[in-house]
Amino acid sequence: MMKYFAESELIINPDGSIFHLHVKPEQLADKIILVGDPGRVALVASHFETKECEVESREFKTITGTYKGKRITVQSTGIGCDNIDIVVNEMDALANIDFKTRHEKETFKQLTFVRIGTCGGLQPYTPVGTFVASVKSIGFDGLLNFYAGRNDVCNLELEEAFKKHMNWSPLLSAPYVIDGDKELVDRIAGEDMVRGITIACGGFFGPQGRELRIPLADPHQNEKVESFVYGDLRITNFEMESSALAGLSALMGHKAMTCCMVIANRVAKEANANYKNSIDNLIIEVLDRI
Incomplete structure (x- = not known):
């Protein structure tokens, strides 16, 4: 039996997005660039050929798009390791937890993070x-x-x-x-x-x-x-x-x-x-x- 995550541990917004980032599972790419400054997200994404979504919540801004055929998410974290704790845990949840059943997925998806x-x-x-x-x-x-x-x-x-x-x-x-x-x-x-x-x-x-x-x-x-x-x-x-x-x-x-x-x-x-x-x-x- 795969691990179950209670509502108090995995908080999902009414629109199906993760609590802090407000990102939905289908909006996350496997390749992720992290930047501290929310203003730097647009600078990174200015090099994208296409953009499929843009989400903003507090200091967390997210844009997913393509660069030279690669699907990439660029995500701002704000300053500090405490914010990294939020971002990495929530992105792992987006990739590896089924939001409908609240169970860990059977197949692990590995993410690549470059800060x-x-x-x-x-x-x-x-x-x-x-x-x-x-x-x-x-x-x-x-x-x-x-x-x-x-x-x-x-x-x-x-x-x-x-x-x-x-x-x-x-x-x-x-x-x-x-x-x-x-x-x-x-x-x-x-x-x-x-x-x-x-x-x-x-x-x-x-x-x-x-x-x-x-x-x-x-x-x-x-x-x-x-x-x-x-x-x-x-x-x-x-x-x-x-x-x-x-x-x-x-x-x-x-x-x-x-x-x-x-x-x-x-x-x-x-x-x-x-x-x-x-x-x-x-x-x-x-x-x-x-």
Whole structure:
């Protein structure tokens, strides 16, 4: 007997769409591009040859269409791993739960997620404008720790090495380390993206070592992050979603990876707030390779 999902666990709107996204099962493509900014959905979809649906609810905007014959959904998530928890769970439900019977479908459908984001570079070789592919993500957010099986998909050795290097405070959520899907990373990153470890933070200011009026609990956090080495990998960038995306996808059996454009380099203390035109180059690369 396939698993049954009660109304309180799987909330379906009266029109047959999923609760937060307001998307119906037939509107979801197998290839999905995730962006944080709802305004970036239209930028991605501007390259589509056809559009079959456009849905908007809160920070979640969805357009499904075709690009060079490929059916693709572009979905905004808003900011943060908590929103990724909503988007990935609801998209998996759209693909793998029968909304009429509320039972898990007998045949599993694998989704492919590529997140296109912006980030802060943490190394001298990741200046503003660099495209970075997340080979591994370290989650500062703690999200995956709420799910069974997290140890089966995480890199426990890297977790311990990182906690030791950082002298990790017991007041913080336990960090988790998760790989992007290797085949997908190789396909999307190609030969022209920097590959490295990404930290997904639970906030934009303190968790990323930014200090405004409140002093930081660890004023040396970023120095330690920048000096961490694991094998031939260094921590290349900060962003706020990659760990939850890779982690939930690994637990569910989907393929996922994140690639970002650096819009601020924390080492050089440089930033480019007017990045919206140049990110279109990254969007086209992902559309061609997904």
